[in-house]
Amino acid sequence: MGGIYHPHETVLLKCIYRLKDSAALDVKTLSKESGLNEDSVRKAALWLSNKGLVKIIVEEEKTDSLTNEGIKYSKTGLPESELYRLVALNGRAEIKDLKGREIAIMWAKKKGWIKISNGVVEPLSRPKDPDEDKRLLNCIAAGNKIPKGKLEEFKNRNLILEKPVKKESLAITGKGILEAELFLKAGFGSDAEIGKLTPEIIKSGQWKKGLRSYDVTLPAGRLIAGKKHITTIWAEKIRKIFLDMGFKESAGPLVESSFWCFDALYQPQDHPSRELADTFYMKKPVRSELPDKKTVDAVKKAHESGVNGSTGWMYKWSGKIAEKPVLRTHTTAVSARSLYGLKPPAKIFCIGRAFRNETVDYKHLPEFTQIEGIVADENVTFRDLLGYLKEFYSRLGFSKIRFRPAYFPYTEMSVEPEVYFEDKKEWVELGGAGILRPEVTNPLGVDAPVLAWGLSLERPVALMTGLNDIRNFYFKNDLRMLRETRVRV
Amino acid sequence: MAVVTFSRNDFESLVGKRLKDSDYTEAIPMIGVTTESLDKDSVSFEVFPNRPDMLSAEGFARALKAFMDGSKKIKYETGKVYGAVKADKSVENVRPYVVCAVVRNVKLTGHALKSLMQFQEKIHETFGRKRERVAIGVHDMSKIKFPLKYAAYEPPEISFVPLDKKEKLNLAQILHRHDKGKDYGWILEGREKYPVITDANNNVLSFPPIINGELTRVTEKSKDLFIDVTGTSKHYISKTLNILCASLIDRGAKVEAVKIDYGKSSETTPDMNCQKIKLNADYLNGLLDTDLKENEIRTLLLKMGVDFTNGVASVPFYRTDVMHQIDIVEDVAISMGYGKFEPRIPKIPTMAERDELQEKCLALKEIMVGLGLEETVSFVLTNYNKQFKMMNAPVEECAEILNPKTEDYTICRKYILPSLIAVLADNKHNEYPQRIFELGDCVYLSNNDTGASNVRKVGVALCHKNADTNEIKSVLETFMNLYGMKYSLKNSAHPSLIKGRCGDILVDGRKAGFIGEVDPAVLQNWGLENPVAVFEMDVE
Incomplete structure (x- = not known):
């Protein structure tokens, strides 16, 4: 046998083979002959024709069917019959009493059943069968033939309509005959095979009679799978990259003091990114505690008049402002905490939520996930920063990278890495990086240079998955979409 | 970040050569x-906030010119002191500092005027x-009689015709009636006196930081200008005046100085002396992993408009961004070009360390x-x-x-359950069953240094036509068993769950979470039509 067959297929093919010399085999006939219902015949025929074993021949045939008027008369009888009965009952009728029966009068007269003189209708010869036409209409409805003359008359009276109807019939192909003969040799047994295997069938040994073959190439439905969120999958990938490179994982509070979020990072207190329009300040809690006085004083000095040879920002720094709690605007706040009392060499990373006072659109969300890495060591240089960036982004899947000067208040040199995005054939800015300023590291007690870089998680996910509207990730959690995203990234 | 737009033709003539698109x-x-x-006609740049000198077409062109042809140095100097501005003690509590300059032979036509106006707008912002x-206030010099006075007055005390108005208004009226007063009045909020600059004829030049007087309006015909810059920081107003003066000198003007007399002290502005900053070549070579000699550093720095001799960098007076030698590095x-630095990974012996949570x-x-749960x-x-409210919870x-x-x-959320219900409500059109979970941070007010703590929680919601307490209990039982955590359940009540079908999850005898079926009244609040069974608990 050249293929795997559903039992209905084998039954149908056997049947068509047996009847191969008769005229066109339609579904009705085959249903009767095979014992399958019409639906099963249609399905099996389609499968067999896909395998090239039978041909489905579609012919257009004209069939007569009743119009609405025809249907009505097939039930009530024709109007002239009723009129004749009425007139015959009374022997006569006045024309003026027969208003609305003009059509009936016309046809009764035409058929010679009545005569009209001086406004009076009288019956003529008694017709053989006044209900003959009703019977004929019913014949047509049943699909049977009627005399040609009558057919024309009904057509003229608009009681029947000629309609084209598609008729399907099946014919076995050469390949089908070969296959059927192979079947016959092997003994058509498959229609008796067992489908679903059950514990009873296994125990009883019934299975020994043979099990039905299944066509595994047929399409299957999908299950709803247990699955991690697309951003979790990417966050884990990135976490693994950092761990593989020997970094230590860190975490910090979502509600953060302005001190760690801004001041420790040498962002002046009137810096635009600290404004209400950009940062979520807290109504509750009301205030945060600052760290030890030595650190606070050192940060204050860095801002006001500078440390380590710096001029500072030259303004009056306020501890009150530094105490204001905010929702952290970047995970760099976590890095600042990590730096506090850090003993180099150290490599630290953080993946966490950050908040900006943004209105929601397809590019901006009030919440996003930030990724951040720092490397502190006495001997690191600008080249090492570029090296880590190159390595990190290439492990992330971007093998081509270039670097552009940028500006961040807490780094110098500042770099914007751009990666080459193969799909779109263009350079895309992806994150920021730099060497932390001495005004940042010095007050926190770190003498070594510190390399730092960060990016948002959503950006590479959007780039790599093509899901450009980042709202779909958190905002909507569209399950249909999440179910479609790939697990291996 | 500020975006500035220049005429390409004007910009390229300032640079001194035609520039290709590339x-x-x-x-x-x-x-x-x-x-x-x-x-073809214009170009827009995004200028980083550390380089306000590049917000003007002249300043940007100057930086680019040096970058492209390196060594040429432009001399900037002030002429004689033209006159004096007396800064009264009364401004100390409202807007303490002022710097001024007189600019001669200005041609404020077309592009020069546009660039000046754009610069003023962007720098203010x-x-x-x-x-x-x-x-910044810019005035037509011909209408002004020196000496000038910078002092603060009670709002009704002073009236003048502000720009774009026909009648005299006093200071309070300007804050209420003039567009600029409405925009910037907040800066003077709570002050008893407002700052004003007047001349020897008692004419009002300016009511900083709100509006100038109509009298000294600058037109295309103005030949000589008087510039005042006021503010809360002497450093920042001086830098602003410097940038302005440098730009006007680039257009062919001459600058004369003004003496600012604070009574106890005085100074002459603008100050066009370079900022001197020591640069240690070893520090530089150490950070960049280079081996640059002093003369090589000098050549490189000249391209940035900075001179370097005997270990000292001279930073031009219009640069604002140099605070530390790292900025010179x-x-x-x-x-050199970032592309010249070969990326490399150093050998730093550290161990990977995972966060336990x-x-x-x-x-x-x-x-x-x-x-089988979806995250x-x-x-x-x-x-x-x-x-709370849509969860029928207090x-x-x-x-x-x-x-x-x-x-x-x-x-910030305290519970995960409302997030899960919101997700189900957003997914009513999607295929069921919907069995979802979320593991994430909630925030609790606490005694932490920041006043609040992250609390990591996990929540599960089962939503389909047969979801019930039995199923969610099986999920919890399997979950706790696989994780290896002992727990017990106690019948209890929860405002969002059906009475008599919910309980507390106890770990070590302490309440760690809750479990049950969501109250149909809550389901209705969210428009949900299928039963939902849930649990939520602390992870730690």
Whole structure:
């Protein structure tokens, strides 16, 4: 046998083979002959024709069917019959009493059943069968033939309509005959095979009679799978990259003091990114505690008049402002905490939520996930920063990278890495990086240079998955979409 | 970040040569400026906030010219002291500092005027912190009689015709009636006296930081200008005046100085002396991993407009960004080109270290996925309505935002359950069953240094036509068993769950969470039509 067959297929093919010399085999006939219902015949025929074993021949045939008027008369009888009965009952009728029966009068007269003189209708010869036409209409409805003359008359009276109807019939192909003969040799047994295997069938040994073959190439439905969120999958990938490179994982509070979020990072207190329009300040809690006085004083000095040879920002720094709690605007706040009392060499990373006072659109969300890495060591240089960036982004899947000067208040040199995005054939800015300023590291007690870089998680996910509207990730959690995203990234 | 737009023709004539499109898209970004848009007639740049000198066409062209042809140095100097401005003690508590200059032979036609106006607007917005820190006034010199006076007055005391008005208004009226008064009046909020600059004839030149007088309006015919810059920081107003003067000198003007007399002390502005900063070549070579000699450093720095001799960098008076020698190191790196630095990875012996909570969460997620649950990720931000009211739960105290932009996000969530219900409500059109989980942070007010703590929680919601207490209990039982945590359940009540079908999850005898079927009244609040069974518990 050249293929795997559903039992209905084998039954149908056997049947068509047996009847191969008769005229066109339609579904009705085959249903009767095979014992399958019409639906099963249609399905099996389609499968067999896909395998090239039978041909489905579609012919257009004209069939007569009743119009609405025809249907009505097939039930009530024709109007002239009723009129004749009425007139015959009374022997006569006045024309003026027969208003609305003009059509009936016309046809009764035409058929010679009545005569009209001086406004009076009288019956003529008694017709053989006044209900003959009703019977004929019913014949047509049943699909049977009627005399040609009558057919024309009904057509003229608009009681029947000629309609084209598609008729399907099946014919076995050469390949089908070969296959059927192979079947016959092997003994058509498959229609008796067992489908679903059950514990009873296994125990009883019934299975020994043979099990039905299944066509595994047929399409299957999908299950709803247990699955991690697309951003979790990417966050884990990135976490693994950092761990593989020997970094230590860190975490910090979502509600953060302005001190760690801004001041420790040498962002002046009137810096635009600290404004209400950009940062979520807290109504509750009301205030945060600052760290030890030595650190606070050192940060204050860095801002006001500078440390380590710096001029500072030259303004009056306020501890009150530094105490204001905010929702952290970047995970760099976590890095600042990590730096506090850090003993180099150290490599630290953080993946966490950050908040900006943004209105929601397809590019901006009030919440996003930030990724951040720092490397502190006495001997690191600008080249090492570029090296880590190159390595990190290439492990992330971007093998081509270039670097552009940028500006961040807490780094110098500042770099914007751009990666080459193969799909779109263009350079895309992806994150920021730099060497932390001495005004940042010095007050926190770190003498070594510190390399730092960060990016948002959503950006590479959007780039790599093509899901450009980042709202779909958190905002909507569209399950249909999440179910479609790939697990291996 | 500020975006400035220049006429391409004017810009290129300031640079002194025609620029190709590729110069704009490839070369200019390497000085640290992004070309936002470019066409035949105009070009827009995104200027980083550390380089306000590049907000003017003249300043930008000056930087680019040096970068492209290196060594040429332009001399900037002030002429004689023209006159004096007396700064009265009364301004100390409102707007303490002023610097001024007189500019001669200005041709304020077309592009020069446009560039000046754009610069003024952008610097007010960014470097000037919306005029609070720095505000500029530019006047027609021919209408002014020296000496001038900078003093603060009670609002009704002084009246003058402000720009764009026909009648005299007093200072209070200007704040209420003039557009600029409405825009910038907040800067003077709570002050008893407002600052004003007047001349020897008692005419009002300016009411900083709000508006100038109509009298000294600058027109295309103005030949000589008087410039005042006032503000809260002497450093920032001086730098602003410097940038302005340098730009006007680039257009062919001459600058004369003005003496500012504070009574106890006085000074002459503008100060065009270079900022001197020591640069240690070893420090530079150590950070960049280079081996540059002093003369090589000098050549590189000249391209950035900075002179370097005997270990001292002379930074031009219009640069505002140099605070530490690291800033000069960056200039050297940019001058070399970031592309010249070969990336490399150093050998730093550190061990990878995983965060314990993070590890725990990963294990929990594995179990959840094994149980056939789909992970969702929601915002920590929400509001009282979604977190409590729509859950038919009493409102609790939460970490709350002071300045929310929308009503959607006013607090941090304390529970995961409302997030899960919101996800189900958003997914009614999608295929069921929907068995979802979320593992994420909630925020509790606490005694931590910041006043609040992250609390990691896990929540599960089963939503389909047969979801019930039995199923969610089986999920919990399997989850706890696989994780290896002993727990017990206690019949109890929860405002969002059906009475008599919910309980507390106890770990070590302490309440760690809750389990049950969501009350149909809550389901109706969210428009949900299928039963929902849930549990939520602390991870730690």
